[in-house]
Amino acid sequence: MKTARSTYHAWVAGREARAARRRADEALAHEITVIHLASRRNYGVPRVTAELRRRADRLTASGWNGSCGSTASPGTAGAPDTAA
Template structure:
């Protein structure tokens, strides 16, 4: 929907918003709601960039080990009220990932290769 609103915004100097809305098969109010929310989107983007900087500092201080749960806990310890899902999204968008050390765990039991098969 954002692409349609951007197109209407770019072409509104040449054509009426009403006409463009009809051609694009969207409500005129959708475009005006998009225009009204532009400032809020910019503010959210700036807040996410500031949060990304804080996350990067915490992540580097942990020698790049901390993942989403520990970064979220550290932010809350510092007094920043933040949602885990937001931290997860910001980390994913900026390519920040925790260290996973527990991969490749094997069982201690070894299968007996000479044992008879189970009857079916």
């Protein structure tokens, strides 16, 4: 296999970032599941998204600014801002 050394080293260097993103994605999936179950499985994508944004607004208002250095809103785990 012909792969440039720099490509391999960049991949190795990104291992921690990929693991952090995976953990954030799992935490978001858990939070979505909790919201959905708390609604007795009535909430769909628009309401779950609205609830996630409300929770993020509460965190921001309380002074939490995130620690990942991402530009995404807290509680979104780096998800792109999409209207549901």
